[in-house]
Amino acid sequence: MLLAVDAGNTNVVFAVHDGSEWRGRWRIATRPDRTSDEYAVWLLALLQFSGLKPTDVDRCAIGTVVPAALYNLRRLCREWFACEPLVARAAVDWGFEIRVDRPQEVGADRLLNSLAAHHHYGGPLVVIDFGTATTFDVVDTDGAYLGGVIAPGVNLSLEALHQAAARLPRIGIGRPQAVVGRDTVAAMQSGIYWGYVGMIEGIIGRIRGEQEAALKVIATGGLAPLFAEGTAVIDRIDPDITLEGLRLLAERNSAPNLTRTG
Template identity: 80%
Template sequence: MLLAIDAGNTNVVFAVHDGIEWRGRWRIATRDDRTSDEYAVWLLALFQHVGLKATDVTRCVIGTVVPAALYDLRRLSRTWFDCEPLVARAPLDWGFEIRVDQPQEVGADRLLNSLAAHTLYRGPLIVIDFGTATTFDVVAEDGAYVGGVIAPGISLSIEALHRAAARLPRIGIGRPQAVIGTSTVPAMQSGIYWGYVGLIEGLVTRIRGEFGAPLKVVATGGLAPLFAEGTTIIEKTDPDITLEGLRLLAERNRAPILSRGALRE
């Protein structure tokens, strides 16, 4: 079985695929000081709930935008699952060209989303990922990654608004029924929700105009369904697109060989 690890700025998602389906998905807050043993104790306890054991895992693939987390995630794979992880990086066989000025600077999550979106939905398309940052990634008809847009994430915007304005409270994210708020909290919720809907619609329209061809729009991330309710520009939501990218990348690339010396690192 394959253990896929998607380490983002906010959460680390672990998932196991048995070759047919995902057997389980679990998330934990990203923390630079979390050790491989801490990950293992937490993860293996969750394995038991779905009838899995550490020995069921034969391959591991890691995608991360948090370099500090990689060391202990590698140790987790080596020590507890006895396999050298495949780490998602630009030099691997992605099955498509990375047509940008600095391919090595593109986040692994953006390439993984592009790989899965093209495989599942075919291009050309835009992948919107509602994460710590809100990213828009453009995939050409042949599957090539051709660039995109990075905007502040919704939670970051809410936190910045609360911190910078002394009288504005911290609010939750929801879809307000009216655009015009009649008190502070509804006004803030409207600004965040409908403001981001406007951001999505505006950027997609401009990307389509610059690209010069129709582009499907696929959204992922925990907030994707919420924002898809507010606009018809999002045609498909897929919460597992990054995990699917990890699975597809592992299929395309040979498993690294675990050396005994690596276990002592």
């Protein structure tokens, strides 16, 4: 079985795939100083609860945008699963060209999303990922990664608004009943929600204008369903697209040799 680890800025997602389906998905808050033993205590209990054992895992793959978290995630794979993890980075075999000026600077999550989206939906397409940042990644007909757009994430914008304006409260995100808010909270919710919908539609429109192609739009991330309600430009929601990218990358690349850590 494959243990896939998707380490983002906010959460680390662990998932196990048995070759035909995902057997479990679990998430924990990202904390770069969390040790491999801390991960293990938490993860092994969840595996046991799902009827799985550490010995069931024979491959590990890690995708992370938090370099400081990689060391302990590697140790977790080596010490508790006896596997050297495949780490998603520009140098591995992706099966497509990375047509940008500095491929090594592209976040692993963006390449993983592009790999899985093209595999499942073909191209050309755009993947919108509603994470800590909201990213738009463009994939060509042949699967090549062409670049994209990075914007502040929704929750990041909400927190910045609260921190920078003394009288504005901290609020949750939701689709407002009306565009014109009748109180402060409703006005803030409208600005964030419809502001992001406008950004999504505007950026997709400009990407389509530059690419001159009928691009499919795939959305992922926890807030994807909420924003898909407010716009017709999103064609499909796929919550597992990053994990699927890790699975496909592991299929394309042989397992690294195990390195023992002291």
